[in-house]
Amino acid sequence: MADSTTSRVSFTLDSSLDSVNKIEQVAEQCAQRAGFDEDTIPGIAMAAREAAVNAVLHGNAYDSSKHVTASFETTADSLIIKVADQGLGLDPEKIPDPLAPENILRGSGRGIFLIRAFMDEVNFRQLHPGTELTLIKHRTPAQPGT
Amino acid sequence: MSMKVKTRQVDGITILDLSGRITLGEGSVTIRDAVRDVLAKGSNKILLNLGDINYIDSSGIGELVSAFTTVKNGGGELKLLNLTKKVHDLLQITKLYTVFDIKDDEATAISAFTK
Numbered sequence: 001m002a003d004s005t006t007s008r009v010s011f012t013l014d015s016s017l018d019s020v021n022k023i024e025q026v027a028e029q030c031a032q033r034a035g036f037d038e039d040t041i042p043g044i045a046m047a048a049r050e051a052a053v054n055a056v057l058h059g060n061a062y063d064s065s066k067h068v069t070a071s072f073e074t075t076a077d078s079l080i081i082k083v084a085d086q087g088l089g090l091d092p093e094k095i096p097d098p099l100a101p102e103n104i105l106r107g108s109g110r111g112i113f114l115i116r117a118f119m120d121e122v123n124f125r126q127l128h129p130g131t132e133l134t135l136i137k138h139r140t141p142a143q144p145g146t
Numbered sequence: 147m148s149m150k151v152k153t154r155q156v157d158g159i160t161i162l163d164l165s166g167r168i169t170l171g172e173g174s175v176t177i178r179d180a181v182r183d184v185l186a187k188g189s190n191k192i193l194l195n196l197g198d199i200n201y202i203d204s205s206g207i208g209e210l211v212s213a214f215t216t217v218k219n220g221g222g223e224l225k226l227l228n229l230t231k232k233v234h235d236l237l238q239i240t241k242l243y244t245v246f247d248i249k250d251d252e253a254t255a256i257s258a259f260t261k
Contacts (some may be wrong), residue, residue, distance in 0.1 A: 017171040042232065050204055053170055099241050107212035110204040110240055117239050 007033075010071035015060035015085075023070045024049035027081055030072045034079045034139055043118030044079065044137055050111040051083040051133045059085025059131060077139060078120075084132035092124045149173030149199075151180045159256050160189045161227075165198035168206030173199075177206075181213045181224075190222025191259045195252070197228030207240060214246060223247075227255050 009026070013019035027048030031041040052068065060066040066086040073080040096103050098110045116122050121136035149166040162180055167173050177194075184192055194210070202210075210226070217224040225247040229237070237243040249255035 020170065046203060049169075053203070053205065057170065104241060104245060105211055105215050107208040107215075108205070110207055113240070114204050114236075 006073070006075050008071060008073040010069065013068045013070065015056045015062050015064060015066050015068060017056070019068055020049060020052040020056055023052040023068075023083065026070070026072055030074060030079055030081075031137070034074045036079070036137065036139070040137070044081075044135075047115040047118040047135050048081050048083070050115050051081070051135060054090070054111050054133065055083050055085035055087070055131075059087030059090065061087065079137045079139065081135040082132055083135075084127060084130055086127075086130040089126050089129065090124065090131040149176045151176060153180070153184070155189075156252075157256050158189075159191045159193055159259055160184045161193045161195055161252075163195045163198070167201040168199055168209060169201065169203045170205035173202075174205045174209040177209050177213060181216065185217065185220065185222070190217060190220055192217055192222065192224045193227050193252075193255050193259075194224065195227045196230065196233055199230060199233055202233050202236060207236060207242065210246070211242065223259055225249060225255055225258065227252060 011022070013022060024045050028041060028045040031044040036044060052070070055068045056062065060068065069084045071082045092112070095112050096109055098104070098106065098113045103109060115133070115135060119135045120138045123134040125132040125134070149164060149168055149172055152163040154161050154163070162184070164173070164177065168177060181192065194213070214224050227249050229248060234243070237246065247258065249258060
């Protein structure tokens with residue numbers, strides 16, 4: 001039975017691959033507790049991983065003096081994951097479309113696209129310095145415990 | 147679980163049997179090095195067996211694309227074999243499914259390489 005109680009956990013993490021794995025694992029656990037089905041949970045975990053990679057690699061550039069913060073909130077309606085870095089900032093309007101013919105064979109640039117593919121809402125907020133990504137997946141009425 | 151690579155030769159084709167995860171900092175470097183090793187040894191017909199790859203992220207997808215373009219630009223061929231449903235779905239979403247030559251059967255894949 002899924003837990004319908006509103007809950008929130010947050011972490012402040014190093015700019016490392018261990019942090020990426022931690023954020024992915026916590027996202028998967030939160031999605032399971034929220035009652036998402038087995039086809040949806042991997043997508044949520046992947047979206048969280050991609051947001052974490054973005055923060056660690058592109059945002060903080062592995063700078064040990066900068067941190068990544070992540071929060072996971074389960075409400076009656078949604079799972080809300082926020083990942084923030086302390087980097088130079090990310091303009092979502094300037095992210096190339098990875099499906100465009102000129103970009104299809106690029107070796108990078110698919111992270112934000114995959115986040116958008118697996119989540120219902122993706123929002124960007126400039127922190128000066130840094131960027132906060134908010135990923136939202138709605139819990140459907142069919143899910144138990146909602 | 148990090149990625150592991152086993153290399154074997156069948157009819158002049160180098161088959162890389164990959165297992166584990168292809169992700170940033172784990173499998174992505176391993177696959178890059180493995181493909182470079184094959185090319186350095188003079189083989190440019192490579193079949194990547196992804197049957198035991200249980201997870202791939204955007205970095206892993208990028209690494210597959212880079213391997214494909216590196217081999218192709220060098221006049222070789224790189225094909226994919228035995229995609230799991232997760233990897234299949236990701237290549238569909240990213241519209242790369244039609245870019246790669248993807249096979250479900252090893253014998254068919256081997257015979258599809260230019261002789």
